[in-house]
Amino acid sequence: MDIHPSRELVASGQKAGRDRKSQAHVRIWSTESLQTLYVFGMGELDMGVTAVAFSQLNGGSYILAVDSGRESILSVWQWQWGHLLGKVATLQEGLSGAAFHPLDDNLIITHGRGHLAFWHRRKDGFFERTDIVKQPSRSHVTSVQFEPDGDVITADSDGFITIYSVDSDGAYFVRTEFEAHTKGIGCLIMLGEGTLLSGGEKDRKIAAWDSLQNYKKIADTKLPESAGGVRTIYPQRPGRNDGNIYVGTTRNNILEGSLQRRFTQVVFGHGRQLWGLAAHPEDELFATAGHDKHIALWRKSKLIWTIQTGYECVSLAFHPFGTALAAGSTEGHLLVINCENGAVMLTLRVCGSPINCVAYNQVGDMIAMGSQNGSIYLFRVSRDGFSYKKVNKIRGSQPLTHLDWSMDGNFVQTVTIDFDLLFWDAKSLSPERSPIAMKDVKWLSSNCTVGYLVAGMWSNRYYSNSNTIITTCSRSASQDMLISGDADGYIRLFRYPCMSPRAEFHEAKVYSGMVACGRFLYGDHTIVTVGGTDASLMVWDLIEE
Structure with missing residues (x-):
């Protein structure tokens, strides 16, 4: 991603999706409206985009892109017209x-593992390559910046900063090199x-380093762990x-501050x-794990609190009174959290396998x-939601992915990893062998992705991919809408019940991988989705047309 010199536009690279249409x-796009203004590179970029950057000297008229294919092709575009000005295979893993060099729009620097090279683009579109770091090199050049006179500054994975100058013959040499950090440097500016x-x-x-004093250290600070x-x-x-900066971290946080004050x-x-x-039962709050x-507990896009536990959690549920939050971990623990302040009230070892739902x-x-x-x-729960006692265990054989209670609390329905819908009698702890006997049972939620009332999500005749696999679904509290997410990154809004393969829907393709979970918030005006492997969280407002 790169920002245009005008600071009104941003360029971002998108990797290819699973189907042929998603190249x-x-x-x-505009930084103000977030609307896409130009799209280019379809059919030219292989697999994904490793780097994009605007030119500086001509005010950002050019843009470069490096694809993530086997040859790592570098291409230069006049993006307003979608014209390809030249491309070259860097052949660099x-x-x-x-x-772009800030003083020459036809000079490009590429960097990476054991690699720092200059590429001069000629008028005929061909490139001339000059390697600055000679092969083989173990160092990984992680970032590049420039001095006002054009000298090149690099940072590497060993914690060193190196400044390259040009001699009278036009050759680059190391002017200064010093150890700035312990191990890898993430960025320079x-x-x-x-x-x-x-x-x-x-x-x-x-x-902070003073480039006018041969990079004498001015100050430093350390972020909390x-x-x-x-x-x-x-x-x-x-x-x-004024020294005020934003900092993006390896743990997906953004901080603000300066070297003179805390972040x-x-x-x-x-x-x-x-x-x-999980969505709160009585307020427009939701929790993520x-x-x-x-x-974390959120009110739409505002963070209420976040806690760090000792466990990787993959499932959540709010107590019906909204006082407690239950979390299931990958190690088989149940955590019970006070929704008011985020305090962990209880940790129980339930089993030795992940609690998926x-x-x-x-x-x-x-x-x-x-x-x-x-x-x-099955555990019995106290009225306040903070005390738990094991009641029973219903044995099954296939991994479970989704779970719903019946309205009367007598039955549980589950979906397995192979998309089998199973019914269980919570009183007798036995499987219900006759699905027909369950057809009139009313369910408290509709999180199971398989069932008669949600069958229209599967093999829908309007899908672009006939083999769509549904990974999550949820029914609105008013029981008239259904949200679904699939393995291709689509989220869809249906009317509920959704039984026909001709059921109409609104859809959006927002994730490059599967949609892990989607839920309606209290009031049914907002939907929240999470993306599983890409760790993305999205909040959607429902608007009447």
Whole structure:
């Protein structure tokens, strides 16, 4: 991703999807409206986009893109017209970035693992290559910046900053090199007054260096461990020398502050896979839980609280009274959290397998947990939702993915990893062998992705992919809408019940991988979805047409 010199446009690269229509491309969009203005690279970029960058000298008329195919092809475009000005195969594994030289729009620098090279684009569109780092080299060049006179500044995975100057013959040589951080440097940025900022991914330090004093250290600071290492730095007000910066971290957080004052969190994000999602029963709140061992409570896009637990959690459920939040972990633990302040009230070892789904019955005196080992664990719950006692275990054989209680609390329905719908008698702890006997049972929720009343989500005649696999669904509280997510990254809104393969829907393709979970918030005006492996969280407003 790169920002245009005008700061009104952003370019971002999109990798190819699973179907042939979803090709890798570059999208240029407005920072104000977020609307896409230009799209290019369809059919030219292979697999994905490793790097994009605007030119500087001509005001951003050119843009470069490096694809993530086997040949790592570098291409230069006049993006307003979609014209390809030239391309070359860098044949470079581990290429991680590229940039235009600020004083020459026909000079491009690429960098990566054991790689730092200059590419001069001739008028005929061909490129001439000059390697600055000679092969073989173990160092990984992680970031590139420039001095005002055009000298090149690089950072590497060993924690060194190197400055390259040009001699009278036009050859680059190392002018200065020094150790700036312990191990890898995540980013560099040159500020207008000649101060270079560097951020360490491992040591979590941000350091300031005076380029006018041969890179004498001015100051440094260290981020807290919970924030993660430094991945990127950007000034809050470019062109002003107030020292205030934004910092993006390796744990998916954005902080603001300066080297003279402490940093505060402005954006929280889950840093690893995000699977757990639950909607509050009496308020427009929702909770998320991920493999980063964080559980967070949100009010739409506002973070209420976040806690770090000792477990990777993949399933969540609110107690019907809204006082407690239950979380199931990959190690088979049940965590019970006070929704008021995020305090962990209870941790129970339920089994030795991941708890993939969890749900309370309507009155809140029982909780059911579906496990990867195929069993359902039933616990009795106190009125306040904070005390739990094991009642029974219903043995199964296939891993469970989704679970619903009946309205009367007598039955549980589950979906297995092979998309088998199973019914269980919660009183006798036995499977219900006759599905026909269950046809009149009313269900408290509709989170199971298989069933007669949601059959229209599957093999719908209007789908572009006839082999669509539904990974999540949820019914609105008013029982007239159904949200679904699939393995191709689509979310869809249906009317409920949804039984016909001709059922109409609204859809959006928003994830490059599967949709892990989707839920209606209280009031049915908002939908929340999480993306599983890509850790993305999205909030949607429902608008009447």
